[in-house]
Amino acid sequence: MDIRLVNLTKVFADKDSEVRAVDNLDTVIPSGKLIGLLGPSGCGKSTTLYMIAGLLNPTEGQIFFGNADVTQLPPEKRGIGLVFQNYALYPHMTVKQNILFPLQNLKVPKAEALQRAQKVADLVAIGSLMNRKPKQLSGGQQQRVAIARALVKNPDVLLLDEPLSNLDARLRLQTREEIKRIQRETGITTIFVTHDQEEAMSISDEIIVMKDGVAQQKGAPQEVYNNPVNLFVAKFLGTPPINVFKGYIKDGGVYIGEDRILETELPEQEVTIGIRPEGFEVNEDGTGDFTFKIKLVEYIGRDKSVVAENEYCESPTFRFIVDADIKNIVDGRVIKAKIKPHKCFIFDKLTEKRLQ
Amino acid sequence: MEVGKKQYKAWLYLAPTLILLIIFTIYPLINTFIIAFKENYNYLNIGYGKGPDSTEYEFSSWGLANFKAIFTKGDFLQYLKTTMIIVFVSVPISVVLSLIIAIALNSIKALQKFYQTVFFMPYVTNTIAIGMVFSVMFATHGGLINNLIKVFGGQPQNWLGGDLMDSAGNSLYPSYWKSMLVLLTYITWNALPFKILILLSGLQSIDKQYYQAAQIDGANKMRIALRITVPLLSPQIAYLTITSFIGAFKEYSSVVAIFGNQAGPKGYRRQMATVVWYVYDRMKTSDMTKGMGYAAAAAVVLFVIIMFFTAINSWVSNKRVHY
Numbered sequence A: 001m002d003i004r005l006v007n008l009t010k011v012f013a014d015k016d017s018e019v020r021a022v023d024n025l026d027t028v029i030p031s032g033k034l035i036g037l038l039g040p041s042g043c044g045k046s047t048t049l050y051m052i053a054g055l056l057n058p059t060e061g062q063i064f065f066g067n068a069d070v071t072q073l074p075p076e077k078r079g080i081g082l083v084f085q086n087y088a089l090y091p092h093m094t095v096k097q098n099i100l101f102p103l104q105n106l107k108v109p110k111a112e113a114l115q116r117a118q119k120v121a122d123l124v125a126i127g128s129l130m131n132r133k134p135k136q137l138s139g140g141q142q143q144r145v146a147i148a149r150a151l152v153k154n155p156d157v158l159l160l161d162e163p164l165s166n167l168d169a170r171l172r173l174q175t176r177e178e179i180k181r182i183q184r185e186t187g188i189t190t191i192f193v194t195h196d197q198e199e200a201m202s203i204s205d206e207i208i209v210m211k212d213g214v215a216q217q218k219g220a221p222q223e224v225y226n227n228p229v230n231l232f233v234a235k236f237l238g239t240p241p242i243n244v245f246k247g248y249i250k251d252g253g254v255y256i257g258e259d260r261i262l263e264t265e266l267p268e269q270e271v272t273i274g275i276r277p278e279g280f281e282v283n284e285d286g287t288g289d290f291t292f293k294i295k296l297v298e299y300i301g302r303d304k305s306v307v308a309e310n311e312y313c314e315s316p317t318f319r320f321i322v323d324a325d326i327k328n329i330v331d332g333r334v335i336k337a338k339i340k341p342h343k344c345f346i347f348d349k350l351t352e353k354r355l356q
Numbered sequence B: 001m002e003v004g005k006k007q008y009k010a011w012l013y014l015a016p017t018l019i020l021l022i023i024f025t026i027y028p029l030i031n032t033f034i035i036a037f038k039e040n041y042n043y044l045n046i047g048y049g050k051g052p053d054s055t056e057y058e059f060s061s062w063g064l065a066n067f068k069a070i071f072t073k074g075d076f077l078q079y080l081k082t083t084m085i086i087v088f089v090s091v092p093i094s095v096v097l098s099l100i101i102a103i104a105l106n107s108i109k110a111l112q113k114f115y116q117t118v119f120f121m122p123y124v125t126n127t128i129a130i131g132m133v134f135s136v137m138f139a140t141h142g143g144l145i146n147n148l149i150k151v152f153g154g155q156p157q158n159w160l161g162g163d164l165m166d167s168a169g170n171s172l173y174p175s176y177w178k179s180m181l182v183l184l185t186y187i188t189w190n191a192l193p194f195k196i197l198i199l200l201s202g203l204q205s206i207d208k209q210y211y212q213a214a215q216i217d218g219a220n221k222m223r224i225a226l227r228i229t230v231p232l233l234s235p236q237i238a239y240l241t242i243t244s245f246i247g248a249f250k251e252y253s254s255v256v257a258i259f260g261n262q263a264g265p266k267g268y269r270r271q272m273a274t275v276v277w278y279v280y281d282r283m284k285t286s287d288m289t290k291g292m293g294y295a296a297a298a299a300v301v302l303f304v305i306i307m308f309f310t311a312i313n314s315w316v317s318n319k320r321v322h323y
Helices: A045-053 A095-105 A110-123 A139-151 A169-186 A197-203 A221-226 A231-236 B002-036 B065-072 B076-107 B112-124 B127-137 B144-151 B176-204 B208-216 B221-232 B234-249 B253-262 B275-285 B291-320
Strands: A003-013 A018-029 A034-038 A060-065 A080-083 A157-161 A189-194 A206-211 A214-219 A243-250 A253-256 A259-263 A269-275 A290-300 A303-309 A318-323 A334-339 A344-348
Touching: A003 A045, A018 A045, A018 A214, A034 A045, A034 A169, A034 A197, A045 A080, A045 A157, A045 A189, A080 A139, A080 B208, A095 A110, A095 A139, A110 A139, A110 A169, A139 A157, A139 A169, A157 A169, A169 A189, A169 A197, A189 A197, A197 A221, A206 A221, A206 A231, A214 A221, A214 A231, A231 A269, A231 A344, A243 A318, A253 A269, A259 A290, B002 B291, B065 B076, B065 B291, B076 B112, B076 B176, B076 B221, B076 B234, B076 B275, B076 B291, B112 B176, B127 B144, B127 B176, B127 B253, B176 B234, B176 B253, B208 B221, B221 B234, B234 B291, B275 B291
Parallel strands: A034 A189, A034 A206, A080 A157, A157 A189
Antiparallel strands: A003 A018, A003 A060, A206 A214, A243 A253, A243 A269, A253 A259, A269 A344, A290 A303, A290 A334, A303 A318
16 A cells, blocks of 8 residues: 655744754655655654654645545554554553453453464564563564554554664674565565664665655665765765765866866856765876875775775865775875766755756 | 771761761661560660569560461551551552553643642642642532432432431441542552653653554554553553552551551441551550560561562563563
């Protein structure tokens, strides 16, 4: 079932201020896909999720599940499962009781309820932990119980609020694959909220990048990465992050300082230039268009991660990645590199919109 | 050495409290047990030892004579029954009522602080003063309750003694259960504020997310209260149940507050007497050579009963409470 958000707006107001947490969000979430709502803290992604869940009432706008307007429906009538950031497992109930609770509320007959609980517990691989209390489980296991509890009533939509943020790094990798697998097996429309771009990019079918309550861009992760619509999206996606330089356009060329790094058809103006870390091409003979000084070289197996300096960079240093075989990269040396055009984005200096 | 020094310091700081505790709590506690087993104990002759005549000796013999006496002579069993009724009616009712009121208070937004204050007022008001207000409310002539009964066309009742006749000219007397109703109403009402306060603070410390989760899980209000709120409040509920059980077994001041030290309506002395009332009464008013021993024996009996029910309470809460 697809989800349509129409002009969805949430304003939190108190006596002297009001915050537009979500501002005119207008988007369609396709059926049966795993969608990542991505953005920094305070961008309105969790608010959006809670409005879809029905725990928050939108100030304006509508939410459609399929063709049904659910904007005014209470959470329990929407057919959703929600996994909270800290799981909110009932501490006094066993795993089994936690998973059975939604079914008991639906007055599912006991035998059927037990069967469904066991089935969903097996799906998330906690079938053997049914008689434990949440406190006796690890973070990853609690997470699975929370997912099982959300899935047991066969919801049309599964919502996950920062599902991986309470797990340690190794579990995080494992769990995100697990979420992807569960989503594939159940084919349920899933929305998950995260501030971790790597997490979102690795498992989402599509991501929606948000900032200050406004959706910036929506699309397949690689598509958004390759074609960011503005500087914010370009900066938010990618590790190491994109390198940002002050530059200008003159005589059909893009300049950083004195270096003409690319050709362009844009009119003359001052611009902001973003270059992905993998967009630098260093030749053995040290020829190229862009000059910089190498500060530090880190070997990370297959690649070299290079910290370098250029006076037009927005930050004191920038970082790029090249093949480990390239030999003339040595600390302290000033060298030149070619810039790969498709890894280099040019943004308007004021609006930060993508120009090329 | 270092540890020994620190311990010495700790004992020094504890000393004032410990000395007072030993003199005024631990010694009397032990002594009560000892006195309870001394027949014909006379505290004016302390130190004169055992002898045949308690006008000259401290006591006449060791044994269970005091216990035998309180269970066979006088109305101790009746007082025990009254105490038990108070415990097993007022404690469950006040715990359940305060739970309902606390949940209701916690769910309203407007005027919550105001109502909290209102419900807490009886706690800071003097027990005796409230008792007197109750005795005015339940007064046979001109009392609020009887006036209300009249307004609704009922027959006024003789709650607290005095002369009263029904329309047929028969005299109405204050019965045991009528007095009990007044007493239980007072005790329950008086017990509410503290319980509400404890439960309300417990409620406010429950993570809101459990309620959101329960809402998503489709639980209605009743199920949320019974399956989420009550279990999560169980530490507070267990604490209140245990302490109010103990408190209710020791009930005394409420009886005096409503009925005065006669412990009953006018002309019905001791109708509402409790075990602790009996202990006081024996100590103060009966004859020198028996009273103290009986009082001690009654106190020991009460101690054992309280121990027994507290043990049951904590056994139940160990199984049922989710910390």
